[in-house]
Amino acid sequence: QQQVKQSPQSLIVQKGGIPIINCAYENTAFDYFPWYQQFPGKGPALLIAIRPDVSEKKEGRFTISFNKSAKQFSLHIMDSQPGDSATYFCAASKGGGNKLTFGTGTQLKVEL
Amino acid sequence: NAGVTQTPKFQVLKTGQSMTLQCAQDMNHNSMYWYRQDPGMGLRLIYYSASEGTTDKGEVPNGYNVSRLNKREFSLRLESAAPSQTSVYFCASTLDWNSPLHFGNGTRLTVT
Numbered sequence: 001q002q003q004v005k006q007s008p009q010s011l012i013v014q015k016g017g018i019p020i021i022n023c024a025y026e027n028t029a030f031d032y033f034p035w036y037q038q039f040p041g042k043g044p045a046l047l048i049a050i051r052p053d054v055s056e057k058k059e060g061r062f063t064i065s066f067n068k069s070a071k072q073f074s075l076h077i078m079d080s081q082p083g084d085s086a087t088y089f090c091a092a093s094k095g096g097g098n099k100l101t102f103g104t105g106t107q108l109k110v111e112l
Numbered sequence: 113n114a115g116v117t118q119t120p121k122f123q124v125l126k127t128g129q130s131m132t133l134q135c136a137q138d139m140n141h142n143s144m145y146w147y148r149q150d151p152g153m154g155l156r157l158i159y160y161s162a163s164e165g166t167t168d169k170g171e172v173p174n175g176y177n178v179s180r181l182n183k184r185e186f187s188l189r190l191e192s193a194a195p196s197q198t199s200v201y202f203c204a205s206t207l208d209w210n211s212p213l214h215f216g217n218g219t220r221l222t223v224t
Binding site for chain 2: 004006009034036041042043044045046049089095097098099100101102103104105
């Protein structure tokens with residue numbers, strides 16, 4: 001039972017492009033939605049997170065858009081760079097805590 | 113500052129063998145977690161420890177046991193390894209329920 005569905009599985013964009021990764025959730029009790037970035041051979045690291053009281057959050061070149069009625073949220077990376085090439089995971093939890101349910105991951109490659 | 117340290121980095125076991133994965137954090141965090149990462153499945157929570165002296169099951173606890181040895185250390189034990197336990201195992205810690213997870217760099221386990 002996949003409670004957080006993530007797409008696409010992989011994504012290739014040109015430098016400067018805006019990759020968009022989408023996630024959909026089923027459990028309406030989820031109230032904390034983080035995105036994690038993982039480089040090969042490393043553990044995931046928190047990138048940005050949102051709670052359902054706002055529809056958008058920006059941190060640097062990274063933006064989360066949140067649609068509570070559609071139960072969807074997405075990550076946008078502005079002016080993408082080759083250094084952004086990594087695997088990105090969305091996640092969700094109840095009670096705002098860290099007992100996270102993760103999506104299946106998106107492997108992003110940013111080409112020169 | 114080491115953060116979250118996992119040992120070993122790699123391990124190969126035969127079916128039926130046992131082993132313990134070690135995790136230690138030096139950030140004075142209260143909560144610790146064990147996740148497994150499998151291709152196409154994201155990260156799934158095995159066990160967690162909200163505070164020293166407590167442990168709880170996550171999404172996929174079968175075949176595993178944990179010990180919160182002290183505030184710094186949280187170990188994961190496989191009593192009788194099975195090929196289905198071939199995975200990358202990540203330990204994570206967090207200061208409190210609302211703080212970001214900090215992950216180690218993982219243990220890659222192969223069970224033949």
